Amino acid sequence: MPYTVLARKYRSRSFDDVIGQAPIATTLANAIKAGRIHHGYLFTGTRGVGKTSMARILAKALNCLKHDAPTVTPCCECDACRAIAEGQDVDVLEIDAASNTGVDNIRELRSNTAYRPARSRFKVYIIDEVHMLSTGAFNALLKTLEEPPDHVKFILATTEIQKVPATIQSRCQRFNFRHIGPEDIAARLRLIVESEGATADDAVIHRVARLAQGSMRDALSILDQLLSVSPTRLSADVLDELLPPALDERIFALLERAADGDVAAVLTALDGIVAEGRGLEGFAADAVELVRTLMLVRTCGPDAGVVDLPAGAREAYVRLAGQFELSHYVQMIGMLEELRRNVRVSGAGRALTDATLVRIARLRQWTPIEQVIARLTGAQPAEGEKKKLSAEAASPQRAAPPPRADAPSQVPPPARSRPVDEVIVYEGPGADSEADAGPGAFSEGWSPTEADAAGAGVPAASSVPDGGPEWRDAPPEVHERARRDPTVRKVLDLFDGSVVGVRVPASVPAGASSE
Secondary structure, three states: OOOOOHHHHOOOOOHHHOOOOHHHHHHHHHHHHHOOOOOEEEEEOOOOOOHHHHHHHHHHHHHOOOOOOOOOOOOOOOHHHHHHHOOOOOOEEEEEOOOOOOHHHHHHHHHHOOOOOOOOOOEEEEEEOHHHOOHHHHHHHHHHHHOOOOOEEEEEEEOOHHHOOHHHHOOOEEEEOOOOOHHHHHHHHHHHHHHOOOEEOHHHHHHHHHHOOOOHHHHHHHHHHHHHHOOOEEOHHHHHHHOOOOHHHHHHHHHHHHHOOOHHHHHHHHHHHHHOOOOHHHHHHHHHHHHHHHHHHHHHOOOOOOOOOOOOOHHHHHHHHOOOOHHHHHHHHHHHHHHHHHHOOOOOHHHHHHHHHHHHHOHHHOOOHHHHHHHHHOOOOOHHHHHHHHHHHHOOOOOOOOOOOOOOOOOOOOOOOOOOOEEEEEEOOOOOOHHHOOOOOOOOOEOOOHHHHOOOOOOOOOOOOOOOOOEEEOOHHHHHHHHHOHHHHHHHHHHOOEEEEEEEEOOOOHHHHOO
16 A cells, blocks of 8 residues: 555544634634535635645535535545545546646636536535636636636635735635644644654654744654654654754854854854855844844743744743843844845855854944933933943942143133023934924033133033923024034934924023023
């Protein structure tokens, strides 16, 4: 008897057997119970998530010969059910759109829909990879798909829904098949290993589930390969012998070295990944996904629904996620994505990759942008940054070196009389409305004095107390002097902003502001 691969041998046979697509199975079952069976269905999703299996289950539910009407529990034993499961039933036609892309193929299909099924209730057309049809073929299918004969049902399947015309989508009920979760894949693999008379370590099961990346078919193909090497016992040694360590584990170790600032270890880890045959573009893409996972762990926590962590690695991910600031993760994703695009066309891809990883390994030596903004604006830092700032404040400060003998004497600034508080009104990327721009936009203002009027232009800091005086616009000459001030220019360049107004207390006489 010829060998049947696991992906076919353990294909789901009924709605209850479907893995990871329970909402879709429930919806279709309820439609059959209520007698609300649509004439066209569109299944979309990535490879190996159960689109074709679900189409065959629906066909069996419609045509099971042991029931007098469509049923949600097909027997899977009658001639029709067995033939549908094998893809050989005369009334359930599976068409590969990649091989039948032309208008003539669809015209033949349309002409055949006029004939009633040979033995079943419905004639079912399952068109796989329907996005491969030509524009003319889609147009030829429109009318039949919208108003087919009562005995005809269409089930369309595709992995690229964006290539299916909206006119086709609007004539079908669309079902989006999701990636199958690692835990669901692992549970299924355990049952299959037991059915095959073998045993497997939990670490092997979980690793295969992660390598499948949401595809049940991929997981069964890997398991099939492992059982060929060791039919009775699947251990970690067998998995390492057949497959290299998972790339996400290698990249995770690389990022751990980067968190430690060990540039040499980071470059050595990259050399090991490249030596195993992994391309630089693929490495960058996988690194982006792992950095994103760490960012989600840092932001949402390890138990959030958007976070998918490898089994047994939860604590390691939480520990590493706390090593970088959120701004660091944003920078890393940007650098790695730019690297992915550049290595595709560059002749110096390895040098670009090395340089990017050196920058990532030195990220923690840079002050996070959150702290820079907090210091410039006087905003209250986040809880995690408070500890860092407190530690810096507690560290001993080095005394200023004594002046050299040949150093020019320090001329004290002239006495400042009648200081006038002026507030720079800032308008830039952070000021989305009038409420974001106005007096007090910065924690430090600019106080011109008589020395300023004399041309010294010495910037001074003065706080603007809450509940202070009324403000009015300053004269044009003060506005222009504020625009030229070097300190103001540095702040504006940092935030890509502009001076849109300068105000002084209304109680100050008009002539004083020009001093």
